[in-house]
Amino acid sequence: MEEKKFLSGKIRSPVVEGIFYPDNRAHVEQKIQSFGLERGIGGRAQAVIAPHGAWDISGYAAAAAFSAASGRGVKGVGQVVILGVIHRIGEEGIFLSDSSQFETPLGGLAVDRELNEELCSCSTLIQINDIPHLEEHSAEVLLPFVKYCFPNVSIIPILMGGSRPALISGLAHALRIVFEGLKEDTLFILSVNLAINNSEEQALQEALLCMELIGKKNAEIFKDHLGKGSISVCGGGIAASFLESGLASDLSVRLLSDPLIKTLGDDGNFVYYGALSFE
Numbered sequence: 001m002e003e004k005k006f007l008s009g010k011i012r013s014p015v016v017e018g019i020f021y022p023d024n025r026a027h028v029e030q031k032i033q034s035f036g037l038e039r040g041i042g043g044r045a046q047a048v049i050a051p052h053g054a055w056d057i058s059g060y061a062a063a064a065a066f067s068a069a070s071g072r073g074v075k076g077v078g079q080v081v082i083l084g085v086i087h088r089i090g091e092e093g094i095f096l097s098d099s100s101q102f103e104t105p106l107g108g109l110a111v112d113r114e115l116n117e118e119l120c121s122c123s124t125l126i127q128i129n130d131i132p133h134l135e136e137h138s139a140e141v142l143l144p145f146v147k148y149c150f151p152n153v154s155i156i157p158i159l160m161g162g163s164r165p166a167l168i169s170g171l172a173h174a175l176r177i178v179f180e181g182l183k184e185d186t187l188f189i190l191s192v193n194l195a196i197n198n199s200e201e202q203a204l205q206e207a208l209l210c211m212e213l214i215g216k217k218n219a220e221i222f223k224d225h226l227g228k229g230s231i232s233v234c235g236g237g238i239a240a241s242f243l244e245s246g247l248a249s250d251l252s253v254r255l256l257s258d259p260l261i262k263t264l265g266d267d268g269n270f271v272y273y274g275a276l277s278f279e
Contacts, residue, residue, distance in 0.1 A: 009100035012130065016137045017105060021055040021144060028105045028144050031055060035063030039149055042070035043279060046251055047188035047242065049214070050145075051273035052084065052138040052235075057263045058193075058273040062145060064256040068277035069187055070149045078185035079112055079154045080146050081175075083238040084138030085191065086161035094126045094171050095159045097133045102140070102155060106147040112154035115178060119156070122174035125167055132159050138191045138235070146189070153187075163226055163237030171237075172219070172244035183247060188278075190242055192235035194260065195272045206231050207260055207272035214276060215253040219244035234271075251278040 017023040022031055050065035051058040069077075086095075096116045101108040120126050133139075139157050146155065160167060179186055195207035210231045213222045222243055226236045233239065242248060256275040263271050 010098065010130070011108065012097060012099040012102045012133055014103060014105070014140055015135060016140060019054070020137060020141045023105060025105050029148065031059065032063065032145065032148050035059050037063040037067050037070065037145070037148070040070060040073050042067040043277065044071050044076065045069040045277035045279045046183060047190065047248060047278035049190045049192050049239070049276040050142055051193050051261070051275070052141050052191045053193065053263065053271065053273055055141070058261055061257040061261050061273045061275040062142060065275035065277065066145045066149050068254070068256055068279070072187065077150050077153050077187045079115065079156060079182070080150060080187045080189060081156045081158065081179065082139045082142060082146070082189040083158045083160065083191060083242070084136060085235040085238060086132050086136055086159050087138065088132070088135070088161070091132060092162035092164070092167070094123070094167060095132045095161070096120060096126065096128045097157050098128045098130050099133070102143055102157065104144045104147045106144055107151070109143060109147055109153070109155045112156050115156050118178045119174045122177050123170040125170035126174055132161065133157060142189060142191055150187070160237045160241070163240065165223065168223060168237055168240045168244060171241040175241065175245040175247060179247060188242060188247065190235065190238055192233060192239055193271055194233055194274050196232050196234055196269050198269050200262070200270045203232070203270040203272055206233070207274065211255060211274065211276065214239060214243070217243055217248055217253065248278045253278055
């Protein structure tokens with residue numbers, strides 16, 4: 001796959017390196033390798049779901065997700081679409097980045113601004129606005145994995161705030177229009193935490209239900225559960241959009257992390273992390 005370069009303009013610098021993951025090349029590579037991820041050795045998944053927790057907690061699940069796709073190598077992936085959730089309460093919308101590059105400890109990843117423009121033209125709900133990207137970690141924590149496995153790809157970082165049906169459908173429509181003909185050259189990464197709840201038992205049940213619903217690939221049923229609050233998935237809107245886009249309609253869903261990873265946050269909530277692939 002020919003390398004694309006879009007390196008003039010702004011560079012989005014990391015905001016959680018040294019906190020969620022190491023802040024230098026050697027330590028990042030050592031950490032990734034300690035998770036068992038080997039460059040160029042793995043599966044050929046078209047899309048993966050990976051968590052956006054700190055690497056010390058959720059890194060093994062993230063590595064499992066990338067291992068499911070890393071066999072596609074540098075010649076099998078031209079661009080990576082990475083979809084993340086906005087954690088700032090009240091920030092609604094779909095936001096693309098107008099930076100030319102996202103920096104990682106392993107080097108920069110060029111933003112494909114041509115595909116950005118195509119996506120933006122598909123819906124008035126999508127805007128190119130870097131501000132949400134500058135303080136959000138949900139995509140950032142997975143970018144070193146992208147750079148490690150696919151060093152020459154371009155990226156299309158997409159953030160969604162909120163999960164209103166109109167936003168879900170707007171993003172689904174844009175993804176379908178732009179990437180239906182590019183599926184063979186594209187890897188989709190959904191940055192999703194499966195469940196968060198102040199009850200450990202309830203969080204586990206919601207995580208299991210979330211995975212079951214994703215496995216069915218029925219966007220309407222998934223959105224219904226999301227709207228009713230029977231699942232508390234962090235990143236539910238982007239998962240629903242990907243399902244609704246139809247880009248996974250001919251793919252099989254596989255659970256990659258068993259058992260799921262659990263942590264208790266400082267806020268008293270239990271979070272469940274896992275990884276899935278669409279192959």
